[in-house]
Amino acid sequence: MARQSIIVVNTGNGKGKSSAAFGVMNRGWARGWTVGVVQFLKSGKWKVGERKLAEHLGIEWHTLGDGFTWESTDMDETIAKGRHAWDVANTMLASGDYDLLILDEATYAVKYGWVDVEAMVEGLKNRSPRTNVVLTGRNAPQEIIDLADTVTEMVKVKHAYDQGISAMKGIEY
Amino acid sequence: MARQSIIVVNTGNGKGKSSAAFGVMNRGWARGWTVGVVQFLKSGKWKVGERKLAEHLGIEWHTLGDGFTWESTDMDETIAKGRHAWDVANTMLASGDYDLLILDEATYAVKYGWVDVEAMVEGLKNRSPRTNVVLTGRNAPQEIIDLADTVTEMVKVKHAYDQGISAMKGIEY
Numbered sequence: 001m002a003r004q005s006i007i008v009v010n011t012g013n014g015k016g017k018s019s020a021a022f023g024v025m026n027r028g029w030a031r032g033w034t035v036g037v038v039q040f041l042k043s044g045k046w047k048v049g050e051r052k053l054a055e056h057l058g059i060e061w062h063t064l065g066d067g068f069t070w071e072s073t074d075m076d077e078t079i080a081k082g083r084h085a086w087d088v089a090n091t092m093l094a095s096g097d098y099d100l101l102i103l104d105e106a107t108y109a110v111k112y113g114w115v116d117v118e119a120m121v122e123g124l125k126n127r128s129p130r131t132n133v134v135l136t137g138r139n140a141p142q143e144i145i146d147l148a149d150t151v152t153e154m155v156k157v158k159h160a161y162d163q164g165i166s167a168m169k170g171i172e173y
Numbered sequence: 174m175a176r177q178s179i180i181v182v183n184t185g186n187g188k189g190k191s192s193a194a195f196g197v198m199n200r201g202w203a204r205g206w207t208v209g210v211v212q213f214l215k216s217g218k219w220k221v222g223e224r225k226l227a228e229h230l231g232i233e234w235h236t237l238g239d240g241f242t243w244e245s246t247d248m249d250e251t252i253a254k255g256r257h258a259w260d261v262a263n264t265m266l267a268s269g270d271y272d273l274l275i276l277d278e279a280t281y282a283v284k285y286g287w288v289d290v291e292a293m294v295e296g297l298k299n300r301s302p303r304t305n306v307v308l309t310g311r312n313a314p315q316e317i318i319d320l321a322d323t324v325t326e327m328v329k330v331k332h333a334y335d336q337g338i339s340a341m342k343g344i345e346y
């Protein structure tokens with residue numbers, strides 16, 4: 001049987017990893033797909049625009065810490081929240097409810113030790129055949145690169161930061 | 174005076190150059206910006222999703238050949254259309270009406286000889302101080318890289334094509 005879905009990884013130290021993922025979100029929306037987003041890093045200003053558009057388009061969006069309920073006293077809260085984000089993503093992957101899931105900055109969940117790479121690989125492998133995945137973040141683990149169908153490394157040639165221009169609202173967040 | 178706008182270039186042989194540009198379109202929209210798009214290559218299926226979303230969001234969109242009126246018999250029609258696309262872009266750049274212009278696959282206008290690189294550089298330099306630009310396409314000319322503030326090279330690590338998977342609706346177009 002032909003494969004029904006693919007895994008796309010955007011990694012590297014350059015700009016555009018998440019932007020390109022949200023460009024794919026646009027296409028999925030335009031095709032009438034059911035799209036979901038899990039954002040693995042949380043920060044005050046970043047992804048505000050993307051989330052606003054997702055809400056405007058009726059796209060489901062989860063950010064690290066959303067829906068997290070503290071039940072343990074023997075784990076660091078950041079780790080617990082990171083694992084919860086992966087649990088949410090893993091459940092969405094297996095559910096069969098989505099044509100496209102964007103796991104934004106999911107590589108950091110592995111890098112920071114919140115989730116074992118083997119667990120993430122298993123979750124991706126065991127996803128619903130229907131569900132395409134775009135996974136972003138620096139330092140994508142080799143195991144995930146091996147599993148993915150399309151991998152792009154975004155390489156910084158130059159960046160406005162280098163010329164002393166700070167991150168611009170509307171362009172970078 | 175502090176610079177008011179920047180030029181972003183997404184180049185390289187990997188995926189994500191245009192997707193990332195349309196991710197920036199999302200952010201601009203979310204900030205209430207006036208955004209315009211000029212698409213320098215035209216093809217039946219590509220960018221259909223992006224255009225659909227742009228229209229949904231009220232973003233102005235021009236594709237190569239749109240509004241072109243044939244007035245000459247001494248030029249190849251493709252070249253004439255390409256120059257027309259650049260004329261449209263150049264007018265938008267100078268107008269002061271836009272916070273963000275996406276010049277999608279504009280590098281090909283230089284590569285195919287429709288527009289001199291010097292003319293494109295001049296048009297970018299003389300743009301309204303208000304207007305941020307995201308310019309995409311393979312083989313960005315060095316003169317445009319030199320002028321740009323942020324340049325990312327999208328490098329192909331692997332691609333689903335290589336495994337015999339054809340371009341997927343919703344993911345790549």
